[in-house]
Amino acid sequence: MRVFLGFAIFLIIAAAIFPFVLMRGINLVTPYKTQTILYRSIEDPDVTIEFQMKDVGGRGYLKRVVQIEPGFFWDRATGVDLEAVDQSQWRRVDEDVNEHGLKW
Incomplete structure (x- = not known):
């Protein structure tokens, strides 16, 4: 018992x-998925600042803005404050990627 x-x-x-x-x-x-590429580096166009979202089911989406630097095996993501972006080093592009396939 x-x-x-x-x-x-x-x-x-x-x-x-x-x-x-x-x-x-x-x-x-x-994983986080890219919705919009906001900026591209003037020196290296492969380095970008992106707006990303992560689907967490019924709780909605987590959102972040990160700098993506391509790597050999995986990309390195670093958090970015959009207010502190140096406009002399970055070109604004606003490329819509929409990896989640959301309809606006």
Whole structure:
């Protein structure tokens, strides 16, 4: 009887925690996708400043603005403050990429 009670308590706790662990795992695995390329570097056009979004299901989208520098295996993303962008080093392009396929 004691083993059954312990197992029942374990199942109740596991069932309560599982949805949170599942949602956190989905959040970590889902990639950010580019919606708009805002700026291109004048020196290296492959370096961009992009507006990106991540779909988190019923909770909507996470949004960020990052500088993307292409790498050999993966790209490096660094957070950017748009107010601090040096206009002498960046060219405004506003290229719509829309990787999520959203309709405006």
